[in-house]
Amino acid sequence: MKKPAPTVTPNTWDFLKDPMITPTGFREYDARWKYPDEINLPGITALGLGLGTQMHARGIKPEIAVANDYRDYSLSIKNALILGLMQAGISVKDIGPAVSPMAYFSQFYLDVPAVAMVTASHNPNGWTGVKMGFDRPLTHGPNEMSELRDIVLEGRGQARPGGAYEFVDGVKEAYLDDLAGDFKMSRKLKVVCATGNGTACAFAPDLFRRIGVEVVESHNTLDYSFPHYNPNPEAMEMLHDMADSVKASKADFALGFDGDGDRCGVVDDEGEEIFADKVGVIMARDLSKIYPNATFVADVKSTGLFASDPELIANGVKADYWKTGHSHMKRRVKEIGALAGFEKSGHYFLAEPIGRGYDCGLRVAVEICKLMNRNPDKSMSDLRRALPQTWATPTMSPYCADTEKYATLDRLVAKLVAKADAGEPLAGRAIKEVVTVNGARVILDNGAWGLVRASSNTPNLVVVCESPESDAEMRAIFADIDAVIRTEASVGDYDQTI
Numbered sequence: 001m002k003k004p005a006p007t008v009t010p011n012t013w014d015f016l017k018d019p020m021i022t023p024t025g026f027r028e029y030d031a032r033w034k035y036p037d038e039i040n041l042p043g044i045t046a047l048g049l050g051l052g053t054q055m056h057a058r059g060i061k062p063e064i065a066v067a068n069d070y071r072d073y074s075l076s077i078k079n080a081l082i083l084g085l086m087q088a089g090i091s092v093k094d095i096g097p098a099v100s101p102m103a104y105f106s107q108f109y110l111d112v113p114a115v116a117m118v119t120a121s122h123n124p125n126g127w128t129g130v131k132m133g134f135d136r137p138l139t140h141g142p143n144e145m146s147e148l149r150d151i152v153l154e155g156r157g158q159a160r161p162g163g164a165y166e167f168v169d170g171v172k173e174a175y176l177d178d179l180a181g182d183f184k185m186s187r188k189l190k191v192v193c194a195t196g197n198g199t200a201c202a203f204a205p206d207l208f209r210r211i212g213v214e215v216v217e218s219h220n221t222l223d224y225s226f227p228h229y230n231p232n233p234e235a236m237e238m239l240h241d242m243a244d245s246v247k248a249s250k251a252d253f254a255l256g257f258d259g260d261g262d263r264c265g266v267v268d269d270e271g272e273e274i275f276a277d278k279v280g281v282i283m284a285r286d287l288s289k290i291y292p293n294a295t296f297v298a299d300v301k302s303t304g305l306f307a308s309d310p311e312l313i314a315n316g317v318k319a320d321y322w323k324t325g326h327s328h329m330k331r332r333v334k335e336i337g338a339l340a341g342f343e344k345s346g347h348y349f350l351a352e353p354i355g356r357g358y359d360c361g362l363r364v365a366v367e368i369c370k371l372m373n374r375n376p377d378k379s380m381s382d383l384r385r386a387l388p389q390t391w392a393t394p395t396m397s398p399y400c401a402d403t404e405k406y407a408t409l410d411r412l413v414a415k416l417v418a419k420a421d422a423g424e425p426l427a428g429r430a431i432k433e434v435v436t437v438n439g440a441r442v443i444l445d446n447g448a449w450g451l452v453r454a455s456s457n458t459p460n461l462v463v464v465c466e467s468p469e470s471d472a473e474m475r476a477i478f479a480d481i482d483a484v485i486r487t488e489a490s491v492g493d494y495d496q497t498i
Contacts, residue, residue, distance in 0.1 A: 001049050001157035010036055019046040024402040025129070026149035028142050028456040029327030032120060032129035035073060039128070041080040047148075048084020048116075049157035051132060054148050055090060055114060060134050062162065063091045064114040065106040067098035069260045070199040071120065072224045077128050078118040082165065085116070089160030095171040099199050099261025100131055101360030102175045107136040108356060109174050115139075122232040122258040123457065125225070131260075131326075137358035138334065141327045176207055179366055185212035187376045189369060192216040192245040192254035192267070196231025196238060197223040200257035200361065207362055213369060216249040218242065218256075231258050233265025233346050234276070234395055236496060243271035253380040255368065257361045262326070263346035264361035266368070268380035275392060277302035279368075280342025281309060282383045286371045287339060287354070288315035297332050297341035297349070299324040300438045301464045303390060304447050306342075308468075310388070323438040325456050326359050333357055344395060344464065391467045391474040397460035398485065399492030405454045405461060408490045412452055412461075413440040415484050426450065427476035442481070448473060450481040461491060474498075 001019075008020040015036075022038035025031050031047065033039040039047075055062060066082055068074040074097075082092050095106050103117040114134050120127035133139035140148065151157060193208055193215050195201045201222045208215045218241070219228050229237045233256040242254035246267055256265040266274045274282075281303060284296050293316035298306045306312065306319035322332040326347050333341040333349045334357055341349035347359040355363050375383070400408055413436055420431040426442055427450075435441040439453025439462075448467040455462050463481060467473035478498060485491050 001046055001155045001159075003155035004043060004046065004153060008040070010040070015040050017042060019043040021046065021152065023149065023153055026145055028145060029140055029325050030129055030131040031145070032123060032127055032457055034126055035077070035128040041076065044077055044080035045084040045087070046152055046157060047130065048081040049088050049159070050084070050148055050152035051116060052085045052088020052090040053151055053157045055134065056088070056158070056160065058134065061113050062089055063093065063112040064116055065093045065095055065103060065110055065112050066116045067095045067103040067106070067118065069099070069119040070097055070202070070222055070224055071125060071128070073128065074118050081116060081118060081130065084157070086163030086165060087159045088157065089162040091162070091164040092166070094165065094167045096167065096169070097199065097202070098172065099203060099362070101262050101358060101362065102172060104137060104358040104360070105175045105178060106171050109171060110168065117260070119260040121260050121457070122230070122234070122263065124230045137356050138331050139327045141331060172203075176203065176210070179207055179362055180210045183211050183366070183370065185369060185373055187373055188214070189372060190214040190216060190249070190251045191369070192218050192242060192249060192251045193220060194218040194238065194242045194245065194254055194256035195220050196229055196256070196259070197221060197226055198231035198257065198259040198261075200231070200261040203261065203362055204257055204365065207366070211366060211369060216245060216251050218245045218254070233258055233263055236394060239265060239267060239273040242267040243273065247271045252372070255365045258346065261361050262359045264348065264364040265346050266380070268384055270381045272381065272384065274380070274384050275344060275394070276346040276348070277342060277344040278305070278384065278387060280348065281305045281312070281387055283367065283371060284317060284340070284342070285309070285311050285315070286374065288312060288317050291339055292316050294339040295320060295336060297322050297329060297336070297338045299329060299343040300435065300441050300453065301344035301395060301451055301462065302342060303392065303466055304449060304468070305388060305390065308388070308447060321435070321437070324453060330357055330359065388468070391471045393463070393465045393474060393478055393498050394496060396463045396497055397455060397458070397495045398463065400454070400459060400461045400490055402459045404490045405459065408488050409439060409452070409454045409461065411488060412484060415487065416440045416442055416452070419484070426480045427473055448477060450477040452481060452485060460495070461485070
């Protein structure tokens with residue numbers, strides 16, 4: 001395999017025959033590039049050859065399920081990836097267009113060890129990428145990604161005989177059957193189904209109807225130009241649109257899905273956005289009644305309520321805070337035998353006997369409907385108000401280049417740790433500890449906290465703050481965290497703020 005050459009650039013002769021791959025596209029737990037600015041089709045083929053070579057090196061049976069999301073260029077990307085996998089001697093099971101959790105499901109349904117899902121997830125159009133894994137339900141983590149990066153960038157992909165291709169029909173229907181099972185709602189439920197014209201359009205409305213939910217459709221026509229907004233249920237633009245739909249239709253709540261269907265966002269019957277970590281606490285309360293003494297994993301961006309909520313404590317729940325990222329989270333859930341994992345971004349990891357441990361926005365949607373069925377006298381806003389009140393920011397992302405963000409974060413972590421070691425306050429309160437498992441989560445003496453970490457998917461840092469006391473304290477925490485961030489010239493503007 002040819003090494004990707006830095007001399008290959010778009011709109012040149014070599015661009016149509018030689019691999020071009022920007023190294024920063026190999027991220028902590030998947031691969032993402034701007035296409036065709038940062039990777040070309042020969043580069044994608046080199047990625048497939050490298051992935052197949054990695055499978056052989058690790059002794060993985062040479063069979064893989066491959067799928068693509070609904071973007072106008074994703075099929076071309078998938079075909080280029082398949083070409084490389086077949087060159088590496090891999091037997092490819094092409095399941096067609098899919099949401100990411102359908103691809104993960106296919107590993108179990110088709111009994112194949114490996115998966116490669118062509119998707120840019122919630123990134124806007126112009127991005128592409130691959131989520132991949134060898135050990136179901138897990139996906140590549142930092143070790144596997146760095147190994148794959150070295151194979152590809154060093155030109156160590158090895159062609160072998162034995163490559164094959166098969167298009168496998170019917171996986172979508174089997175996936176929907178698996179999600180719905182024999183469950184039917186016994187209470188009337190009217191739900192706004194928001195998909196932002198993304199891939200989940202082809203799944204979510206039908207799934208809701210199958211379980212007896214009345215659907216209020218919101219941008220449920222497939223359109224890869226995303227004419228209304230980029231489907232991302234963590235973005236306030238989508239959440240506000242969902243809230244407007246709830247109010248206009250008098251629905252019981254809204255459920256929204258991202259571009260590849262592995263995340264779910266919630267807006268309640270009063271039009272209030274419930275960030276996914278708080279939805280996780282609502283679900284954990286319900287599930288811990290059925291499964292007492294359960295362990296739940298939460299990412300470091302999530303609310304402190306997993307550890308402090310009196311109802312969870314009474315149900316014997318053990319909270320485990322872990323690194324943000326779908327690969328980190330599902331690996332942690334499996335390693336410690338947790339019942340579920342919850343990420344503030346809207347990834348939920350429901351393990352046996354509820355799910356299979358991978359992140360599936362549609363599985364979460366079904367489980368939320370089941371939760372409401374078990375609480376027929378409660379509205380979603382009732383469940384929200386029943387939680388101890390905290391004030392939290394949305395996930396905010398100041399720009400920081402991929403080539404600089406990790407070094408920048410290292411300096412910021414050192415500054416925040418030094419601030420704590422010196423006994424300096426934050427937002428007028430003493431710093432109790434700084435958790436550095438994933439960036440710096442600065443925890444104050446009353447349980448309030450502020451976090452800064454590096455995004456694994458985009459050229460950004462990530463900032464989240466929460467206070468159990470007041471909106472004013474939450475804003476003060478953000479102001480003091482941001483003041484430290486502003487000491488770094490490499491950090492730019494926020495995508496959204498409070």
